[in-house]
Amino acid sequence: MKVGFVGLGGMGSAIARGLLEGRGHELAVYNRSRGPAEALRAAGAEVAGTVAAACGAGVVLTMLADDAAEEAVVFGEGGMLGALPPGGVHVSLSTIGTAMARRLAEAHTGAGQQYVAAPVFGRPDAAAARRLVVVAAGPAAAVERVRPLLEAIGRKLYVVGQDPAAAIAVKLCGNFLIVSVLEGLGEAFALLRRSGVLPEQFLEIVGGDLFQSPIYQNYGRMIAEQRYEPAGFKLRLGLKDVRLALAAADERDVPMPFASVLADSLRAAVANGMGDLDWSALGKAAAQRSGL
Amino acid sequence: MKVGFVGLGGMGSAIARGLLEGRGHELAVYNRSRGPAEALRAAGAEVAGTVAAACGAGVVLTMLADDAAEEAVVFGEGGMLGALPPGGVHVSLSTIGTAMARRLAEAHTGAGQQYVAAPVFGRPDAAAARRLVVVAAGPAAAVERVRPLLEAIGRKLYVVGQDPAAAIAVKLCGNFLIVSVLEGLGEAFALLRRSGVLPEQFLEIVGGDLFQSPIYQNYGRMIAEQRYEPAGFKLRLGLKDVRLALAAADERDVPMPFASVLADSLRAAVANGMGDLDWSALGKAAAQRSGL
């Protein structure tokens, strides 16, 4: 399929490369700074000079940092809203807010286009290996049209309905659960260290026997070893996602006391210089809070 | 080995039966109400008429509901402190508080006896199948002496040092992490239901693909299906364990904001009639809070 691709950060570049290599898709790639686009030329990408130029094929994927970036690319001057042909599909892989997802859906519909939200679970290395988990929602016909793309970038595709905000909610809740594990482990390790138990020992019992989950094992090891660099996923991005989860909860009058605690813990961590560490540095924050 | 066994509730009975069947251990069992003791006679147990009678063999296991029950059995009239011979070992499988563990250790030591804390992870069905995970701590010699027993009741034995309170801390932190999952899932499901996503769908993604953990899958299914009876582990017992975790944290000046939220959520659930439901009914509490 011939598609545009906008947003070539770590994740975007890895996904784009995955689509190019061995999948037969043709990509016109655009990035605000030209470097990452040029880097994909060798892999077969056509470099688009503008957002509009990436929209020509009628299907365009975005992988952008946040609401503001998505807003600029879609609503800004020379943006997708004007450039995408009627009937065109915008597939956003970005983790944005549910309110923004609804706004995008409305605007694209108003412009005779279609919007599919398809946020992904996984880090750049998973993206490069086409092992992401993709959660998509949007008009049924549009989802079907882009299904080959979504199946190409991940090992698993879930379609959760026609309301794009629903796919976003799933992604935000997934990340909320992961960061809850980080806080929980952080608190437990603080108490255990204060009680003379080695975190490694606890980890073996709990990660292995009790939860039998790679998430507990991998993050548990990072916290036990106090190894928060290099960041696989920066703590300040974790705060961004918790903020979006709370905003979604606020729209629906859903109290989320755990998410509230997480927002405060993450804010304190950022305020004390941990924003660029891995988000598992919540464990470091919990330790400091306990005087460790 | 010839041992006494005090406390034949659901867990205690299952463990005692496991020790009797096919392991060659001889048990003198005692329970406050005689019924459960008699029920084990057929499996080969000798029924002890008093706590003291169960202490004769010099090694006695307890599996009791809480601090108060343990206190009565050990410090009460005719209790273990006077009845256990010098050099005798008291192995407590109960989930009690760290302060009580230290008090027991001190008192037994003062009486020329030894105390081993060996709380277990698992429910009665796991106990019956000798599939518990056992976490033990106490004087090294005492632990070695009772090791065959501890290995007999579980599929895995972890020894975490010589301070009994450390084993308790591990157990309390493990339960804290599990109940954190319940609250997290409860909050996430409330938001998702309000957002038009089916909990079952989210569960498939998160329990299966993201966490790959039976704890997420099993409890997630209970919350998704709103099936909180019969209780595998009663919510009011979950509150008891969170209370003990917070007490341990309080002794060490460790802030545990997640545990604090859990205590309040559990208290509200008990106050609103959910105390005898399964502790996964935290999901029901989260739903009600959200007006669902």
Place this chain on the structure above:
Amino acid sequence: MKVGFVGLGGMGSAIARGLLEGRGHELAVYNRSRGPAEALRAAGAEVAGTVAAACGAGVVLTMLADDAAEEAVVFGEGGMLGALPPGGVHVSLSTIGTAMARRLAEAHTGAGQQYVAAPVFGRPDAAAARRLVVVAAGPAAAVERVRPLLEAIGRKLYVVGQDPAAAIAVKLCGNFLIVSVLEGLGEAFALLRRSGVLPEQFLEIVGGDLFQSPIYQNYGRMIAEQRYEPAGFKLRLGLKDVRLALAAADERDVPMPFASVLADSLRAAVANGMGDLDWSALGKAAAQRSGL
């Protein structure tokens, strides 16, 4: 002084009437629905048919419900940005967000106009009696120009600098402290009722002797008497203000665990049908949570 006045809800009408009566100010009043504007004609107001018509005098006050209303009036078609003459001053009495305040300041400056934030403490009856407390911030010259107006509507005027967002922050923090009292009293009363103490008795001790504060006495009485209607200030507006306080905190990476608890308590109250009660109904929410 000749001024425009936009937004004639309960507060706006009372303030406008206060300015008209006995202060010699001339007002051109505008409201989306015409009724409240006509009602002021007898008091001497000129009725403006559009926002633009209210902007003619070069100084215009707004008292609007939220960010969205303020955005519509300023940035919308026929809005203040185009209608206010160069050098004109927009004084917003509304409780909006700090981000919106910054956005307004920037836009007005860009249009050669000036923006003063002047949120007020007090309810309609205080407004009618010109007893509000006004907290203002904006360019010094603009504040001086509108000082007679601000002094006319309140019993006290505080100028807290040149950054409009600072005045907003003061207002949001003040409301945060008041709603913290409501939650605190709600929790205390729940415990006391469960402990057999009459709330009235506690109130006499704490409101009178300990705090000696009308806020504790008045709200305490409402909660003790479980009298949440008619609403002096609706609970859903309290949620709005806490949400704005948290948004301000989030911009600055300031953890505010009390504000987070308040947001969750208020969301739960709204989700359970208490949104239109007085915000002191946090006391009702606390009681229900405790099974009372």
Place this chain on the structure above:
Amino acid sequence: MKVGFVGLGGMGSAIARGLLEGRGHELAVYNRSRGPAEALRAAGAEVAGTVAAACGAGVVLTMLADDAAEEAVVFGEGGMLGALPPGGVHVSLSTIGTAMARRLAEAHTGAGQQYVAAPVFGRPDAAAARRLVVVAAGPAAAVERVRPLLEAIGRKLYVVGQDPAAAIAVKLCGNFLIVSVLEGLGEAFALLRRSGVLPEQFLEIVGGDLFQSPIYQNYGRMIAEQRYEPAGFKLRLGLKDVRLALAAADERDVPMPFASVLADSLRAAVANGMGDLDWSALGKAAAQRSGL
């Protein structure tokens, strides 16, 4: 009246001195370390060498640090339970737990004695000036018998029923509300400092105009000036009282999310070396959390 007085810390000494001076009461005073007792001899006190010696007059007041101290004095060897004559009255001014209050009531009743809980609001300087607020509960006849004493030590006496635990609950809830103010102010000041508003300015508006309360004004000034020494009331004692409030709430299944936040904030403050500062150092903790 002739009475015994046990416990001569800062508060106890000041109260005892108040009773001696100009009120015509005769005191037999006891303290674990003899110094403070001797210091009262000049004021007319008789120095008792033991707890028992202080019990002779049949009415004895205690002002002790915590549950453990009260337990030792009453239940310990040579303690009040054996030494107080039948019909004697123990008036405890101490801030202890509700469970301990019930235990004392039961034990004294069992020994043919009576127990009155009479915790006080106020600091040593208020005690010296006989300006405390006293909250009493106990058997009606016993309260009447000691009323002259309670009226002598305070400016106001409230009797809240016959259940001693009720008086304790009132005291704990009062302190809970005060420490809630400290946390609230701490959070607000952190946000305001980050927003460029001077705490002093906010304080003038909020302490003076909004709350009109000496508690907001006095503590607000301490936090604004970051002046946490010397401690009027040590932060670790504030933690003790919040802990007791949460224990009382736990007995009644009352969720108290604010109290939970306070316990965690106070624990973090103690863990980070602030335990001996004034409890208003919650403001310091809030500032540090925000990177200030």
